[in-house]
Amino acid sequence: MVTEQFFEEVLMEKNEYIRLNLYVYLVLSLFLWLKVIIVRTILMPIWKIWFALCFAIPFLILFPLFYFALVTKRFDMVFKLKRFWARIISIFSMLYPKIIYTSKRKHKFPKPCVIVPNHTSYLDILFSPFYIDHTAVYMGKNELLKIPLFKYFFVYLDIPVKRKSATDAHRAFKKAGEMIDAGISTVIYPEGTIGDRGHLKSFKNGAFKLAIEKQVPIVPVVNLNNWWFLENGGFFKSNGRPGIPKIVVGNPIETKGLTEKDMEELKNKVHTFIKQELDKFNGKKN
Numbered sequence: 001m002v003t004e005q006f007f008e009e010v011l012m013e014k015n016e017y018i019r020l021n022l023y024v025y026l027v028l029s030l031f032l033w034l035k036v037i038i039v040r041t042i043l044m045p046i047w048k049i050w051f052a053l054c055f056a057i058p059f060l061i062l063f064p065l066f067y068f069a070l071v072t073k074r075f076d077m078v079f080k081l082k083r084f085w086a087r088i089i090s091i092f093s094m095l096y097p098k099i100i101y102t103s104k105r106k107h108k109f110p111k112p113c114v115i116v117p118n119h120t121s122y123l124d125i126l127f128s129p130f131y132i133d134h135t136a137v138y139m140g141k142n143e144l145l146k147i148p149l150f151k152y153f154f155v156y157l158d159i160p161v162k163r164k165s166a167t168d169a170h171r172a173f174k175k176a177g178e179m180i181d182a183g184i185s186t187v188i189y190p191e192g193t194i195g196d197r198g199h200l201k202s203f204k205n206g207a208f209k210l211a212i213e214k215q216v217p218i219v220p221v222v223n224l225n226n227w228w229f230l231e232n233g234g235f236f237k238s239n240g241r242p243g244i245p246k247i248v249v250g251n252p253i254e255t256k257g258l259t260e261k262d263m264e265e266l267k268n269k270v271h272t273f274i275k276q277e278l279d280k281f282n283g284k285k286n
Contacts, residue, residue, distance in 0.1 A: 047093075048240040051230065054092040055126075058085055063149055070156035075184065076135050078157060083129035090127075094242030095229055097127045101249050109133050109219055110252050112185045114211040117221035118274050119189040120198045123230045123245060124223045128187060131221070131249050136185040139172060163192055173206055180214045190270075194232045198225065200275055208267045211255045220250040220270045222277040248277050 059066075062085055069077040090096060101107060109115070111134050117124055125138065138153075142160045145151045154160045159179075161172035176186045188210070190203040211218045224246040231238035250273055258266065 044240045047242065048230075051089075051093045051240065054089045058088045059149070067152060070152055073156075075137075075157055078153075079129065079132075079135040086126050086129050090130075095123070095245060096243075097130055097245045097247055099131045099247050099249060103251055107249075107251070109185065110217040112180045112183050112214075113217045113219050113252060114180075114207050114214075115185060115187045115219045115221060116190050116203075116207050116270055117187070118200055118223055118278070119191050119194050120223045121194065121226035121230050121232060123226040124189070125187075127226070127245065127247060128221075131247060132185070132187070134185065136187050137176070137179050138187045139176060139189075142168070159186075169206065173210055176210055177214060180210070180216055186210070190267075195227075197231070198227045198278070200271070200278060203267050203271050205263060205267065208263050208270070209260065212258045212260060212263055212266065215256050215258075217252040217254050218266070218270060219252050220273050222248040222250070222274050224248060224278065224281045246281070250277075 062081055066078060066081055069075070069081065099106075109132060115128075115132065115136060117128070125140075128136075128138075137158050139159045139161055140154065142162045145154050145160050159172050159175050162168040176188070179186055186207075188207040190207045191201040192204050193201070195201050208218065226245045226247075228239055228241075229243050229245055230240055253266070253269065255266065
């Protein structure tokens with residue numbers, strides 16, 4: 001017969017098993033917490049400092065060539081130097097971007113065109129010469145003119161814009177139109193700012209209005225996870241680590257025959273494409 005003592009022994013063993021599992025759980029939780037703290041407060045900042053060195057040292061070495069090419073208007077040379085600089089940063093910071101084409105194979109960009117990527121990280125700009133196959137100018141915030149040496153890109157080639165000034169925005173897009181007339185493509189981040197943790201913001205009209213006015217194709221680009229590797233934010237609070245950023249390059253979208261009435265539809269088409277690619281990558285269902 002099963003005695004009362006037997007049940008007590010079984011119950012004691014069960015309680016001991018539960019206590020053991022709880023102990024293991026607490027130890028693992030503490031280990032994971034310490035791991036996060038170490039990575040976040042020690043390893044990530046160290047990598048960010050290393051990344052800054054990988055960014056700055058080659059730039060300073062290449063700056064005389066950059067400056068010569070800028071002041072003599074050798075813009076093709078400038079873009080090739082940017083690509084070479086990006087390659088050096090990629091190798092030494094251990095960031096190896098993977099470019100994915102929706103057409104399943106690499107395709108040439110129309111020349112000229114308007115290139116519209118989502119904006120998740122400063123890496124979006126850094127890695128763009130890996131998939132843009134010809135000279136392009138960038139539209140960026142006016143504050144970049146305050147950065148020593150780097151400002152010369154925006155003095156001689158790229159297009160600064162004061163985001164809160166309608167007058168300055170008009171001037172910037174006029175210059176972008178002149179660049180397109182000269183056969184130079186323009187890169188415009190239609191969100192106007194870096195999204196929080198890769199979140200896709202609404203698009204401004206400028207890039208789409210420009211493409212329609214100049215009747216040039218739009219090429220959508222999706223930066224899937226650049227923010228995982230260099231996140232905008234506090235030095236100790238944001239992501240920073242080596243890895244494989246992934247970028248999707250969409251097929252060019254023609255604008256020939258489109259008018260300003262079609263601008264909203266074109267903008268929504270590009271926004272939908274980028275959002276669907278992000279949702280697919282993040283495992284979200286539509």
